[in-house]
Amino acid sequence: MTVAVVPMVRIQAADFDVAAEIALLTQGRVDVGAVVTFTGLCRDEAGSLAALELEHYPGMAEAEITRIANEAIERWPLAGITAIHRFGRIKPGENIVLVVAGSKHRQAAFEAASFLMDYLKSRAPFWKKEHRIDGSEGGWVDAKESDEAAAARWAKS
């Protein structure tokens, strides 16, 4: 008997606890042999970033990530998949996004997590604005072509 896998998608201002999210996905079951997690953090390479401000499209952000997660469920034999994306002001070193993919075997878990992140980058309605340490606005972060290319590699032929 197979039970339909329902993705867990949350859009929130608060931080998340990676260990707690893994536990939530695996609790009460013994058929999960692999869990892959990806955590995306706010990074500052130049030493000038005070914070990123993440704007999102409420409603569509949840809907779009759920659509992507359901596509992952169709493509790989997953036991569960979780995606959490934060919004609001996030400082360097803090968490932005979490993906947890659980499966019987590692390959599906690795691939599903990678797929979800690649699609999320180019399709989930979030925008980052930089705030600098000197108080000035650093402007909106530009979308990268490499992110589009990363998503395109999953296209079915």
Place this chain on the structure above:
Amino acid sequence: MTKLIYFAWVRERIGKAEEDVELPADVKTVRELLLWLKSRGEEFESALQHPEVIRVAINQEHVDHRELIGGAREIALFPPMTGG
């Protein structure tokens, strides 16, 4: 009435987050909507200077610029996304 919603620098340049508009009858596709909006004043001209880069969602789903608007309740305009 159709609700238009703007995000990120599209919102900043237009100067508002959303508005309800009565779309002219000859605005049938997303591309026509962008061109019509662009003619609504300086702030729209600045936000939609390069309409081809603007991403559009109808009723919270991505669409391309050839899409028919039909009876859309909610149309969102925004720059390429930078989440994750």
